[in-house]
Amino acid sequence: MRMRAIEVTEYGESDVLEYVERDAPDTDEGEVLIEVEAAGINFADIMQRRGVYPDGPEPPYVPGMEVSGTVAEADDVAAYSEGDRVVAMVDRGGYAEYAVADARTLLPFPDGLSASEAAGFPVQFLTAHSCLFEWGGLEEGERVLVQAAAGGVGTAAVQLASNTGAEVFGTASAPEKLEHAAAHGCDHPINYEETDFRDVIDDKTDGEGVDLVLESVGGDVFDRSLDALGHFGTLVTYGVASGMPAKASNQRLLFENKTVKGFHLGQASRHDPTKVMKAVPDLTDGLESGELEVVVGEEFALEDAGDAHAFIEDRDSIGKVVLRP
Numbered sequence: 507m508r509m510r511a512i513e514v515t516e517y518g519e520s521d522v523l524e525y526v527e528r529d530a531p532d533t534d535e536g537e538v539l540i541e542v543e544a545a546g547i548n549f550a551d552i553m554q555r556r557g558v559y560p561d562g563p564e565p566p567y568v569p570g571m572e573v574s575g576t577v578a579e580a581d582d583v584a585a586y587s588e589g590d591r592v593v594a595m596v597d598r599g600g601y602a603e604y605a606v607a608d609a610r611t612l613l614p615f616p617d618g619l620s621a622s623e624a625a626g627f628p629v630q631f632l633t634a635h636s637c638l639f640e641w642g643g644l645e646e647g648e649r650v651l652v653q654a655a656a657g658g659v660g661t662a663a664v665q666l667a668s669n670t671g672a673e674v675f676g677t678a679s680a681p682e683k684l685e686h687a688a689a690h691g692c693d694h695p696i697n698y699e700e701t702d703f704r705d706v707i708d709d710k711t712d713g714e715g716v717d718l719v720l721e722s723v724g725g726d727v728f729d730r731s732l733d734a735l736g737h738f739g740t741l742v743t744y745g746v747a748s749g750m751p752a753k754a755s756n757q758r759l760l761f762e763n764k765t766v767k768g769f770h771l772g773q774a775s776r777h778d779p780t781k782v783m784k785a786v787p788d789l790t791d792g793l794e795s796g797e798l799e800v801v802v803g804e805e806f807a808l809e810d811a812g813d814a815h816a817f818i819e820d821r822d823s824i825g826k827v828v829l830r831p
């Protein structure tokens with residue numbers, strides 16, 4: 507069977523994404539073939555395309571690590587039949603009309619969600635939930651700072667933290683992003699282009715700082731996030747959107763009793779899937795009841811994947827960006 511897909515033909519800017527026709531992928535034992543209704547775009551897709559992602563795929567390859575759609579073939583997998591609607595995390599291959607997923611990684615398609623919302627749920631909500639609670643230990647009444655609070659993971663994190671009763675600080679680069687963060691539960695939206703977030707946090711916490719930081723930018727934002735962290739606080743680092751890895755001084759950490767933890771969804775799932783997947787039922791309930799929302803900021807046609815990447819890289823996106831084959 508032939509299908510339309512996006513290929514990364516070589517590492518580079520968004521114009522290396524090519525719209526091609528190619529064979530649909532074959533399934534192995536324990537895998538299902540999914541007819542893709544929507545594919546989520548993640549910042550990691552961009553870093554892989556640039557060739558700067560550790561152990562990223564080599565061109566040519568079809569990018570995309572999460573999809574929603576309908577099971578098209580489930581020959582070896584008793585738990586699924588043709589026509590079942592599912593959500594899947596895949597290693598790659600999501601930007602296509604058909605994608606293959608290990609049946610053990612399939613998630614239920616939350617009732618009432620559109621295909622785009624369902625595709626936008628797994629990576630960003632599981633990342634936000636893991637960083638806040640399993641890694642960050644956030645509890646009601648604590649203070650948390652979410653960097654890039656209007657982005658995909660950021661929007662999920664702000665909602666989850668706010669629903670837990672935490673006091674939420676969030677940064678973003680533009681007024682409409684800050685309005686978006688505030689509308690989803692951010693108590694203290696901070697425009698970092700205009701104000702130093704450390705000053706705001708200092709001011710609002712009488713110099714105590716926050717209990718937890720979710721840090722995804724790297725470079726000096728990582729350093730300044732450590733400054734904003736209070737004594738006994740934890741910083742969870744889970745991204746390097748700036749492309750600049752950062753270091754924490756052990757001397758500093760020990761004198762300030764601060765903890766830095768790293769989180770990577772793919773690696774965590776490989777080493778111990780239960781650590782991250784145990785959040786799925788609660789997240790699905792939250793999405794179905796309307797307590798949580800996948801905010802799809804923009805949808806692009808599959809053939810416009812390059813424009814979609816450029817849109818995110820230009821920092822124009824709010825919430826989740828998805829592709830529709």
Ligand SMILES: NC(=O)c1ccc[n+]([C@@H]2O[C@H](COP(=O)([O-])OP(=O)(O)OC[C@H]3O[C@@H](n4cnc5c(N)ncnc54)[C@H](OP(=O)(O)O)[C@@H]3O)[C@@H](O)[C@H]2O)c1
Pocket residue numbers: 547548549550629630633654655656657658659660677678679680683722723744745746747748749769770771772818819821822823825
């Ligand atoms: N470890 C994991 O398992 C995991 C899983 C998912 C995502 N992530 C990471 O989490 C971060 C957010 O991912 P996402 O997919 O939800 O993306 P996103 O937040 O929707 O987009 C990235 C945002 O980062 C901010 N940013 C700050 N400096 C930037 C720079 N130099 N270039 C581009 N953006 C910059 C921008 O927001 P402002 O304009 O408001 O600053 C931008 O909108 C990324 O770093 C991603 O790699 C990690």
